[in-house]
Amino acid sequence: xxxxxxxxxxxxxxxxxxxxLQCAQDMNHNxxxxxxxxxxxxLRLIYYSASEGTTDKGEVPNGYNVSRLNKREFxxxxxxxxxxxxxxxxxxxxxxxxxxxxxxxxxxxxxV
Amino acid sequence: GQQLNQSPQSMFIxxxxxxxxNCTSSSIFNTWLWYKQDPGEGPVLLIALYKAGExxxxxxxxxxxxxxxxxxxxxxxxxxxxDVGIYFCxxxxxxxDDKIIFGKGTRLHILP
Numbered sequence: 001x002x003x004x005x006x007x008x009x010x011x012x013x014x015x016x017x018x019x020x021l022q023c024a025q026d027m028n029h030n031x032x033x034x035x036x037x038x039x040x041x042x043l044r045l046i047y048y049s050a051s052e053g054t055t056d057k058g059e060v061p062n063g064y065n066v067s068r069l070n071k072r073e074f075x076x077x078x079x080x081x082x083x084x085x086x087x088x089x090x091x092x093x094x095x096x097x098x099x100x101x102x103x104x105x106x107x108x109x110x111x112v
Numbered sequence: 113g114q115q116l117n118q119s120p121q122s123m124f125i126x127x128x129x130x131x132x133x134n135c136t137s138s139s140i141f142n143t144w145l146w147y148k149q150d151p152g153e154g155p156v157l158l159i160a161l162y163k164a165g166e167x168x169x170x171x172x173x174x175x176x177x178x179x180x181x182x183x184x185x186x187x188x189x190x191x192x193x194x195d196v197g198i199y200f201c202x203x204x205x206x207x208x209d210d211k212i213i214f215g216k217g218t219r220l221h222i223l224p
Contacts, residue, residue, distance in 0.1 A: 004154075031210050040121070042200060042216035043155070050210040058211065090154050094212070099143045099162070099204060101212055103154030 002026050006091050006104035013081045013111045021076040021107050023091030031094040032074035033101065034058075034066060036087040043090065049074055081111045115139075118201050118215030125191055126223050133218040134185040135201030144177050144184040145202040145212070155200055159186070188220075196222050 007022045025032065030051045035043040035058075045058030047066040055066050063085060065077045074093075078085060088108050092101040118135045125131060135144070143162055147155035159170050161177035161184060168175055174187045188195055201215040 033212065035214070040216065042118070043202075043214040045211060045213060048210055048212075056209075056211075059213070092154070092212075094210075097206070099145055099160040099206065100157045101145075101202075103156070106152075106154055 004091055004093055004102050004104035006089075006107050008107060009105065010108050011110070013078075013109065015082060015111060017081050018077070018079050019081065020078075021089055021091075021109075022073070023075065023104060024073045025091075025093040025102070026072065027093060027095065027102065028071070029093035029095045029102075030071070031096070031101075032068065033092040033094070034064075034074070034076045035090045035092065036060065036085075037090060037106075038087050046076065046089075081109075083111045085109065086111045116201060116203055116213055116215035118218055120218055121216065122219040122221065124221045124223055127191060127193060129191055131188040131191055131195070131220060132185060133199060133201075134183065135203075135215050136183045137203055138182075139203070139205075140181040141203035141205050142181065142208075143204040143206050144175070145204065146173075146175050146184070146186045147200040147202060147214075149198045149200065149217075151197070158199075191220075191222055193222055196220055 033048045034046040049068040091104045094101040146158045149155040159175040166177040172189045198217045
């Protein structure tokens with residue numbers, strides 16, 4: 001019963017470095033999401049994917065790119081990390097016709 | 113863009129007290145969701161609401177979907193220590209787009 005799996009759990013980057021956050025779900029869900037969580041700001045939607053092959057911008061997409069590699073995997077890439085991208089990143093997935101989004105455990109990213 | 117205003121931002125209550133929090137939106141949703149987040153974990157769904165006026169309970173939790181479709185509230189009765197955490201409202205318009213937008217959260221503290 002893996003659900004939504006995110007890797008890595010923790011990461012420290014230097015300003016300007018790039019990295020990809022990985023997310024995979026084993027529930028055969030069509031919709032997948034990336035959020036960032038900052039103190040006092042709640043969860044803000046970065047990008048989402050309603051189905052394999054489609055992606056759409058959310059509330060805060062600048063500085064990020066995504067790739068829906070297949071139905072299971074949805075990755076988030078930071079091409080040139082900035083300190084403002086220090087945050088906890090959550091991936092989630094949701095089945096069609098359902099409301100519940102299932103979340104991963106999060107990736108805590110620090111950019112120095 | 114869509115915004116959810118969640119209040120209060122934080123609450124300090126005595127064990128056994130009832131709790132009420134609410135969420136208002138600048139946009140109409142056809143689904144309201146209430147999540148709880150424990151420290152170091154991803155959010156977990158508590159209640160989903162699908163129709164305007166709907167009142168739904170889950171144990172000591174009760175939530176309502178506002179008639180205008182722009183608001184929702186969550187009540188917790190007879191609070192216990194494990195209720196501590198962050199509560200998020202979220203809105204979704206199923207069938208139009210696939211975005212799930214979250215409020216900034218209500219942090220619940222229970223005093224000994």
